[in-house]
Amino acid sequence: MTEPWTLHPDRALPADPGVRSIARQVYAQTADLPIVSMHGHVDARVLDEDQPFGDPAELFVIPDHYLVRMLVSQGAGNHELGVPARAGSGVEVEQDHREIWRRFASNWRLFRGTPTRYWLEHELVEVFGVDTRPSAKSADAIYDHLLDALARPEFRPRALFERFRIETLATTDAATDDLAHHTSLARQGWGEKVVPTFRPDALVHIDRPGWPAGVAELSRVSGVDVDGYDAFIVALEQRRAVFRAAGARATDHGHVSAEATPLADEDARRIFAAALRGEATAAQAQAFSGHMLVEMARMSSEDGLVMQLHPGVLRDHDPHIAGVFGPDTGFDIPVQVEYTRALRPLLERFGRHPGLRLVLFTIDETVYSRELAPLAGVYPAVRLGAPWWFLDSPDGMRRFRDAATETAGFYNTTGFVDDTRAFASIPARHDLARRIDAGYLARLVAEHRLDLDEALETAVDLAYELPRESYAPPV
Amino acid sequence: MTEPWTLHPDRALPADPGVRSIARQVYAQTADLPIVSMHGHVDARVLDEDQPFGDPAELFVIPDHYLVRMLVSQGAGNHELGVPARAGSGVEVEQDHREIWRRFASNWRLFRGTPTRYWLEHELVEVFGVDTRPSAKSADAIYDHLLDALARPEFRPRALFERFRIETLATTDAATDDLAHHTSLARQGWGEKVVPTFRPDALVHIDRPGWPAGVAELSRVSGVDVDGYDAFIVALEQRRAVFRAAGARATDHGHVSAEATPLADEDARRIFAAALRGEATAAQAQAFSGHMLVEMARMSSEDGLVMQLHPGVLRDHDPHIAGVFGPDTGFDIPVQVEYTRALRPLLERFGRHPGLRLVLFTIDETVYSRELAPLAGVYPAVRLGAPWWFLDSPDGMRRFRDAATETAGFYNTTGFVDDTRAFASIPARHDLARRIDAGYLARLVAEHRLDLDEALETAVDLAYELPRESYAPPV
Amino acid sequence: MTEPWTLHPDRALPADPGVRSIARQVYAQTADLPIVSMHGHVDARVLDEDQPFGDPAELFVIPDHYLVRMLVSQGAGNHELGVPARAGSGVEVEQDHREIWRRFASNWRLFRGTPTRYWLEHELVEVFGVDTRPSAKSADAIYDHLLDALARPEFRPRALFERFRIETLATTDAATDDLAHHTSLARQGWGEKVVPTFRPDALVHIDRPGWPAGVAELSRVSGVDVDGYDAFIVALEQRRAVFRAAGARATDHGHVSAEATPLADEDARRIFAAALRGEATAAQAQAFSGHMLVEMARMSSEDGLVMQLHPGVLRDHDPHIAGVFGPDTGFDIPVQVEYTRALRPLLERFGRHPGLRLVLFTIDETVYSRELAPLAGVYPAVRLGAPWWFLDSPDGMRRFRDAATETAGFYNTTGFVDDTRAFASIPARHDLARRIDAGYLARLVAEHRLDLDEALETAVDLAYELPRESYAPPV
Incomplete structure (x- = not known):
């Protein structure tokens, strides 16, 4: 190993000297830009308490x-x-x-x-x-x-936040969260810096064990008595308004499939009533969660919150581990996921709606060129998020640009979006993405498929302008 | 940007200087070869009228x-x-x-x-x-x-045709087309240059709204009264003979799936009769279109027209756009497609038939190494077409060679086949393919996996000899 | 071509001069290492008789x-x-x-x-x-x-064996094989060098034509009267013990799908009895083979034989060829395969069992990053085998490292495992794998993602230590 242990200034840039030299120029444009971190899992408490x-x-x-x-x-x-x-x-x-x-x-x-x-x-x-x-x-x-x-x-957290040059950090928060830490942060002038994200997963999956408790909590926190489907919708809209007022830019949805087919109102009411009685079937639960994605798109088209969808993970693959240690301990495994047919009913209704922005993530690379880039390359509402989870890696990001750009271009992507629980890793992740994008753009320049001035501008767009614009506050 | 705006002579060649230098030599073999364009969507009228x-x-x-x-x-x-x-x-x-x-x-x-x-x-x-x-x-x-x-x-079109060094241009024509423009072109000595392609999609999908009108038109143009399945087959064979006489080299088939399972004659008759009465079910329609792929393979094995299959696109994803602007306006989105099991019944019958050539295209890259290259690498009837549609791109073509060559080799592919509606883009597309193939071959040479003389010969085969031979006129 | 025909010392190393120079250093560590060939199809007779x-x-x-x-x-x-x-x-x-x-x-x-x-x-x-x-x-x-x-x-075979520096060669043997050649080899002091592998496919697929004869043979060779499911299990355990005593390190399982769901004992008994009567349905046969994978995992967890699974091939795609020429004549075609859901019941039971090692192979590249690397990256029992069959190729191996390493690392793979029928190709295959891995590691070094000393050590691990350790004799 090199002694002492240091970071090489050219790390993660392409190995070819000619391409690397261009990549250095491109990376120099973005290396010091502020960080816009619109999809993270850092707890707002950490920054509020600053312990x-x-x-x-x-x-x-x-x-x-x-x-x-x-x-x-x-x-x-x-x-x-x-x-x-x-x-x-x-x-x-x-x-x-x-x-x-x-x-x-x-x-x-x-x-x-x-x-x-x-x-x-x-x-x-x-x-x-x-x-x-x-x-x-x-x-x-x-x-x-x-x-x-x-x-x-x-x-300390806030000192690192400043040192990391973070401009905005979005957290992920249950739809029933009281946002106390965000409120406290706002009072201290950090309201623009740390914003919540509305995540209603626990409420739209009516077959999860915690669902009844979630609905009770929704009633409590919203002040709406959720005794049926119509009240449920009203309560969710109320919560979205609260999140929006607290600075939220987006919602976040983790479903096993991307299925998004609306139910007739009477069917939604009937299934919701069955769920309240603890009698909803698995098929009803699946239909309801798919229906709720369409409802969430409808609400986004009205209130302007960006809608983020992350399908395709089978959570808690080992039930013993889940039983002892709970979720998010490494045993979530991806499964194949389909978007073209699954999202059609949603896109038919809202894919060209000027109020909707739908950001699609995937952990299944096979859909980049086959489904996601073709969808994002024509529906104005759709943008592709950055490579997600296991794919948020040097070669994973390269494969994404390689597979998605030729059909979707750069401007139907959101630029870099991290998905970090580990606060201290935020600058590492953004820096890595900027290096990989610099390398990709440099290759296009070296192959005379892009002019250098275009590459320099695009790099700044991917690192900074596109995340800002993709998650711009609702008007 | 570079001023003035110019094309760099090395564009789309590999960035590595050593590989690029070999690629230049390889590309020099093919840069000026004539264009054989066997799967296009230029209207014959354009060249006939030459306005x-x-x-x-x-x-x-x-x-x-x-x-x-x-x-x-x-x-x-x-x-x-x-x-x-x-x-x-x-x-x-x-x-x-x-x-x-x-x-x-x-x-x-x-x-x-x-x-x-x-x-x-x-x-x-x-x-x-x-x-x-x-x-x-x-x-x-x-x-x-x-x-x-x-x-x-x-x-003007013909001047550009000559300037582009096009040797043969295949158009795509409905099975019921009267080929008037092709006849007129032939009278003017352009019959070898512009040839029709037989596309019966509108007739084999019995659930499409235009199907009854298509069948009526088939009766009219063929002179066969299509009152049942047997007459339908006779009429199609008659039309194929007319196309063949007009210089056609191939047929073209766009289906959602690659399913190709024959029906018993009595079932085909029964379903066709139901379709004539407007009573065919969706399942019957699907079974019938799969049956007709086998029938088309049978006819090709007899009349020598090359059979081209392009499955895996969900057309008109946004029905509103289709309703207002019609088809082919950008809202066609790929779906996953399976070939191994779907084509087995067809290949069992005709995969080793000396009269059949079946060219397979895909817009789903996952099948290159898993299904298509293994099939083309053993069935003498099967060849792989060039990367299609969204994949007809610099990195898309590279991924194709990378994924398919090791199992199928070069000689089970057709060489470059464009799929162009835009007449003026034909030379750009062929030139790009020649550059990408030169780069791929140069890499094999640089890695000492191929000798230079082999690369030079293979480049010419991919650019010119293989398209000619793959779509040779029926004997 | 180069005259005379020679092998270039840098063949299959990366083309970029800087990366190649590092790759040469890395390859130099492994070029002369002994060959550990743990999954081959050479007939033990060849080495026993040495003709x-x-x-x-x-x-x-x-x-x-x-x-x-x-x-x-x-x-x-x-x-x-x-x-x-x-x-x-x-x-x-x-x-x-x-x-x-x-x-x-x-x-x-x-x-x-x-x-x-x-x-x-x-x-x-x-x-x-x-x-x-x-x-x-x-x-x-x-x-x-x-x-x-x-x-x-x-x-002659043994002279080449020594010249090739083969340390261990595993053969693949039917579960009913009497291992006469292995016994003879052992008597001649070659027992450590040539070891059998237990392959029970013919016995666990109860719908294959040869199944009744296989069961009869199992009774004969094991001395257990296989008149029902319980005796079947006993006989298989007896055979595994015989293989283990003969030096076997592993079992090998070729199934169409990776489905591994246990049956209740009474269901397994009922299905086995139906199979003995020739009355098992296709659905029962599929359920039984999936059940047997779990049973094999259970036995491996007890006797320490490494369990190898190779799913996803549709054998004998052209039934005419199979009828005339038999199996393994080139007409086996891959199909898509799923692991995340299919293996869950097996992994739930044995995925963290210290006695099980499960090596997963695939011929469907789409699962590398989506399913296999995430599974191997968390379950201690799981290791990823080398790219298999059509994917055992220069670019195929590169894509594997590229797609799997970022999630599974190197140490959840087995290092190189060939799958060779052709004895004389064994050194070519191992040498090629060492070159490709050297190139991959060199790229990581050139991109400053790995230090050179780490690359040198990892190369030796992939070429030699990991195959040895992954297939270590049962304790």
Whole structure:
């Protein structure tokens, strides 16, 4: 390895010297631009309270499902990595965080070739000034170095937020969230910087165990007595208005399929009533969630919130893990997903509506050139989000540009959108995306398929202008 | 941008200097070869009448669904782009063609990274001598320049045909077409140059609204009273004979799926009779169209017309647009398609028949390595067509060679086949394909996987010999 | 072509000079490592008897389905290539092997760009010292050269085995095989070198014509009277123990789908009884084979044999060819395959079991990033095998690393596993994989995504350590 451990200025740029030289020019346009982070999973509380982050295991290992899953794949138990187990599960969770960190550091080789490795290298070196590669040998020294840094004021959340040059950070919030932290942030002048996102998944999937509680909570927080479908719609519209008033720019929808077929009102009422009685069938639940996507598009066309759709993940593939450790611990596995037929009823109604913006994400690459780029390349409402989840990676992003651009162009995409739980990784992810886009644009220039001035402008659009414009506040 | 606007001699060749240098040698073998264009959508009338093309909007914008869909995706209405609306639709279509051109030119950036941009650059610079990049500012000057050129004799269709070095141009014609323009062209000595293609889609899809009128027309033009399935088959065979006599080399079939399962004769008769009574079900219609693919393979095995299959497109995704503007206005979206199981009944019967050549196209890239290359790599009847529609693009063609060659080789492909409506784009498309193939072959040479003499020969085969041989006239 | 015909030392390394220079360093680490070949189809008899290979047609053409299928695709009949026809088929098989060789040599161009070409070039030049490219003209001279070589002792199977530096070679054997050749090899001190693999496909697919005979054979060889499901399980466990005692490391399972859902014992008993009576339905047969995958995982978790799964091939696509020439003659065509949902019931039970190692192969590239890498990246039992069959090719292997590594890393793969019937191609295949992996790792280094020391270590792991460790003998 290179000693000391440093970040190479040309990292993630193309290897060919001629293309790299162009890519450097392109990247130079975007390297210092502010970050517009419109789809994240950082908790607003973190910024509202602005308390120091915990120890290195708490910041880097335990909450990062990318990292946990890789260690699990080579034999570590989730509990050995400090992942909290449900009360009463009888599982003893490792409490020695230094031990957890050692386990991670001594398995550094597992991450070779992965974006986790790339992001962590950026975070450790650039953000925290670590100058030794993680290993069994270096684990303790790095732990101590990080522990020391995390105690300092310049590593508190808001200080990092400013240092990262974040212009806007969107959080993801349950539709029933009271947005107390956002309200508090607004009072402190951070209302423009940290905005909520309306996520109603728990309310539109009527077969999930938590649904009745969710509906009760919706009644409480909205003040609308949700005793039937019509009240449900009114309550959702009320919540959207509250989110919008709190600065929300978008809604977010995670469904297994992209199915979006409207039901007749009487059918929606009947199914909702059955669900309230606990009698809805699986088929009814699926039909209802597909219907609600159309309803959400209708509401977006009226209130201007951008609608984001992320289908195609089978959550909690291992039910035992889900039972003990809960969701988001690395056992979510993608499945094939179809958009052309599934979205047709929605697009027939709202695909050319001037009030709707529908951002489509995928974790199934086969649809880039076959379905998503053709849809985004003709429907004015549709934009393609950035490569999502496992695909938010150097080669994953390259394949996306390669497969989508020739049909959708650049301007039917949203530019870069991260999907980060790990606050400290935000600049690493945006920087990586800017490098990959610079490399892609440089290749087009080197192949004389684009002029240099066009590449320079497009790079700024992808890094900054398109995310801003795609998620512009509702008028 | 480079001033003045020019085409770089190395455009679309690989960026790596060593590979590019080999690619230049390979491309030099094919750059000046004649064009064999065996699957186009140019109207024979254009060449028969040889009238000047209209204005720039009429030539470049209004009829080009690639171009129209991109402008629509960013908010233009089809009517604002001059796309003719159906009588009685009440839609007012923009009549000011200069205004349409301005709208296009000022949105030039939307096309960055797309093949439309690449083709148009070639056409404007190389064919029409434009030396300024389109923009809001340059729109009028370019419009005037083009208007002037189009009025000159050297820009009439036949003059361009000769200048483009087109050896053979196949048109696509309804099975009921009287081929009057082809007959007229033949009388003028252009019969070898412009040949028809037999497309019976309208007759084999018994659930389409126009089907009864199509069958009536078939009766009229064939002289066979199509009162049942047997007469239908006789009439189709009669029409194929007429097409063959007029120089046709091939048939063309656009189906949603590749399903090709024969029906028993009595079932085919029963379904056809139901269709004549307007009583065929959707399931019957699907079964009948799949049956007719097998029948078409049978006829091809007898009369030697090459059979081309293009499945996997859901036409008219937005029914409102289809209702007002008709088909082919940019709202056709691909769907997943399966070939291995779907074509098995057809290939079982005719896959090793010396009389059949079946050319398979796809717009779903996932089947290149999984299904198409393995099928073409063993069935003597099967050849792979060139990347189709949205995939007829620099990176799309690269991915095709990359995914298909290792299993199918080069000689189970047809070489380059364009699918062009836009006459002036024919040389741009063929030139681009030759460049991409040169780059692919050069990479194999640079990686010492192919000798240079083999690459030089293969390039000529892909550009010229294979299209000629794949679509050779029936013996 | 280059004269004389030679292998370039940089073949299959990346073309870019900077990346190639790193790739050379990486490849140098692995070029001379022993070969660990854990999934082959060489017959143990060949090594046990150690007789000279036959003539060039017998060694290179007739038994190689890659080669046969390509010649068939361009019009040769299987019989014209010497492929033996079933007795009574009435097909006359070409007996003149020199004529068969001429046919192959004169069609050398068909193989351009294919791995067959790459492997054969390696075999002819490196193993057999041929110095002229095959062609109609050179055919006879090469034939004579090879005939002469094959008669010499240094080209006998065991001499080549040593020359190829094979450390371990796994064969594939029916579950009912008596392993006589393995026993004989062991007596001669070759028991560690040539190990059997347990393949029970013929016994778990109860709807195949040969199933009753297979069950009878199982009774005979195991000494267990297989009169019902429970005895069937006992007999299979007995056979696994015999294989394990003979040095087997793994089992191998070829199913059309990856479906692995357990049946209740009483259902398994009922279906097995129906199968014994010849009354099992197709649906029952499918359910039973899916159940048996779970049973095999259960047995592997107990006896430590590595479980290999190869789904997604429709065998004998052309039934006429299968009828005359039998299986494995080039007419097997891949179909789409799903793993996420299909394997869930198996992984729920055994995915975190410390005794199970499940190696997944695919011939459908769409699942690399969508399903396989996410599964292998979290379940400790799962490893990804190398690109299989048509995908065991230079660009196929590159796409695999590109698509799988970012989610699964390197250490959730098995490293290189060949799948060879052609003994003489084993070193060509391993050498090619080492070159491709060197190129991939070199690119990561050139893009500053990996340090050089890490690349050097990873290369050795992929070429040697991971195959050894992935298929380590059961403890």
